[in-house]
Amino acid sequence: ISSKRSSSFKRAIANGQRALPRDVLLDETGLGIYKRFVRYVAYEILPCEMDRRWYFYQHRTCPPPVFMAAVTLTQIIVFLCYGARLNKWVLQTYHPEYMKSPLVYHPGHRARAWRFLTYMFMHVGLEQLGFNALLQLMIGVPLEMVHGILRISFLYLAGVLAGSLTVSITDMRAPLVGGSGGVYALCSAHLANVVMNWAGMRCPYKLLRMVL
Template identity: 95%
Template sequence: MDRSSLLQLIQEQQLDPENTGFIGADTFTGLVHRHELPLDPAKLDMLVALAQSNERGQVCYQELADLISSKRSSSFKRAIANGQRALPRDGLLDEPGLGVYKRFVRYVAYEILPREVDRHWYFYRHRSCPPPVFMASVTLAQIIVFLCYGARLNKWVLQTYHPEYMKSPLVYHPGHRARAWRFLTYMFMHVGLEQLGFNALLQLMIGVPLEMVHGLLRISLLYLAGVLAGSLTVSITDMRAPVVGGSGGVYALCSAHLANVVMVTGQGPQDLSHHLLFAPIRTGSEVGRAVWLRFSPPLPASGPQPSFMAHLAGAVVGVSMGLTILRSYEERLRDQCGWWVVLLAYGTFLLFAIFWNIFAYDLLGAHIPPPP
């Protein structure tokens, strides 16, 4: 049913004789059931819940039109924000007769979106095009690069200790700061199977569902911002350390999603799903391992010592930038005031890091290891 036919029916039934632009929610619900109108039950629930958040308990024509055309008005977004629209939690879980793909979409909705109404909205309006290609492509590229270097060096663990590994044009090394692409391309290089395996697992398990919900642009921006912040932070705080691995981007995704769930729903760790619990356990253990290797290295002193600052920088980017990006998965970023504040802060950090890398090493007389 299109917008004009439904509004025409409302006018014919004289449900709004004074032309106020509003009708009672109960009256509208009765109209739908009495005439057996083909309105999506989930959308009807959303509309009634929206009306219940209105002091007068009425449905607005514009809200009705926006809902039918799958658009969200500003009042609809405000109703989401005030949390007064309670839909049954098991609505989607009890949906019968779903195929494999729709079941996966339902799983993504429940794992990524903390509000039930957003889960319903996403489930019923999700389209498979465009597919989540960014995280899958990055992960595939990382695996291919690792396999190529593993076969070439005949080394699959602690590759950074092979003398030829650090000569790669992809690795970030403080002696090659002028080659700016290295601040990003280091994400394709990994120390060994352990680091690659866990990073790839988290990227596919968390990054792909996030990209399905929030889109390629937002997730790629968040991931790359974490990667770039990781290498720049190391160049400022740990000036002798090279960097490999995509942990900065992975930490940005995980921390952004966890923070968004906790902030929006007020849930504690005991209420989060199993894979959300796995992420902080895994990332925390990796940070602890990196700290141990950095300050008490049981490895050859001649080799490069890992830095844990890239992990922390990615987490900070995720909590700050990610909360803005993930809070409203439909609202455009440019319409959010908080987005511009976060963008300005990140831009200020980038400018500071650029000037630091140009001038600070010489001014401080930093003794960096010779580049390979």
């Protein structure tokens, strides 16, 4: 993903569409909180200083990275609603009413096509929800800021769909809940980005981030 976007950056700069300041981004002073975050994302995702400067000066707040934030917020709201309704906050799948939800995926309900995707809004308990939400915000938001909502939403939903299709093939009796399929897709994209651009990455603890 990063290599394709990097090429577009280089072509735009080569064509003279914008004259960029020559200063290194880390030397920029007087930045607000959001611009500091944009600079962090540039060093987190992009492999060379030219790409980082291009992204930093071209970045616009509109449209914001709303997809990952909206998905995470919806997951939290759905979990809270079912938790209050069932009076159960861990291992919700053991409650008989939980499995009657129209959002849960089960291979026996394959005819209800929306379930192939909507199961991502349901979670077993606080641990699964917290882990998925944390990774979606830590990895998904920076990726969405750089690569755009269309690419990242397609990537995330493809991971979710792959999860339900895999369960349909491997275990015809198992229900499926959680956004882990989409999270795995985001982690795979992040891992590929770090490995392909290892030499140029300047984000701190990049070895630890690759392992995680």
